[in-house]
Amino acid sequence: MADDRRTAQALLEQQGRTYAQEAGIRLADRPGPLYQLLVLATLLSTRIRAGVAVAAARELFACGYRTPQAMEAASWQARVDALGRGHYRRYDERTATMLGTGARLCLDRWHGDLRRLHREAGGSPAALRRLLTEFPGIGPTGADIFLREAQSVWPDVRPYADRRALAGAGLLGLPADPRGLGGLVDGADFGRLASALVRVALDEDSAREVKRAAAR
Known part of the structure; x- marks a missing residue:
């Protein structure tokens, strides 16, 4: 779990900007x-x-x-x-x-x-x-x-991760379900995490960069 949290934090630092x-x-x-x-x-x-x-x-x-x-x-x-x-x-x-x-x-x-x-x-x-x-x-x-x-502004929807976000989680070796992912970050950051996971799903090279950052 600690490794997963480090990966999630590295992901937020590198890709944690929402599309909005x-x-x-x-x-x-x-x-x-x-x-x-x-x-x-x-x-x-x-x-x-x-x-x-x-x-x-x-x-x-x-x-x-x-x-x-x-x-x-x-x-x-x-x-x-x-x-x-x-x-x-x-x-x-x-x-x-x-x-x-x-x-x-x-x-x-x-x-x-x-x-x-x-x-x-x-x-x-x-x-x-x-x-x-x-x-x-x-x-x-x-x-x-x-x-x-x-x-991010409708807390009752959290944690919401669609198939593309879950595909990104799989590339990073993170939990492949919204609840499991929700335990890795503060609730308010989950929207950013979901968007970052989508970016990883769309660009597999970024998954390797996140893993390297988490391992440092």
């Missing part, structure tokens, strides 16, 4: 940041590099599309152009449509406040996943991305 942080989202249990996380999860759900999705999210937010009201009010072409500036070109037109439709759903169903979705689900990850997948562009993978990051 990369996208410039100051995640908090408030309507704006939660909606921005939904946008990011939508962009990360397509078959495109994570760095491109993050850059596209930053571009959308720089244009002021940080709330469902602003996203819906933007023209379809304005959303396409913002995605293009973020180099999100392969899926830009379809995604621009989904973002507009999703913004309207957020306003109609949840009054622009995803805390209402959280309350309706009663903190149940299964119920949260089901409700999240009602948004266009958010399938099971997108719901996992959202919850993996949202657990």
Whole structure:
């Protein structure tokens, strides 16, 4: 267990930056940041590099599309152009449509406040996943991305580790279940740990670097 904790600490030191942080989202249990996380999860759900999705999210937010009201009010072409500036070109037109439709759903169903979705689900990850997948562009993978990051501000969701995070844990020889991983770090750090494990799953070279750091 001590070795696992050292590995987890080395992982946090090397890769412990969440995708929300990369996208410039100051995640908090408030309507704006939660909606921005939904946008990011939508962009990360397509078959495109994570760095491109993050850059596209930053571009959308720089244009002021940080709330469902602003996203819906933007023209379809304005959303396409913002995605293009973020180099999100392969899926830009379809995604621009989904973002507009999703913004309207957020306003109609949840009054622009995803805390209402959280309350309706009663903190149940299964119920949260089901409700999240009602948004266009958010399938099971997108719901996992959202919850993996949202657990930092929704403690009742912790510890949440999806298949990709657990694959990263396997590469590092860490416990292959959320509860086991949860015992390695403070609760507030688990969201960072889950994101870091995903990065390891996407880049096996980083697993070797983390192991070397933990062994020092």
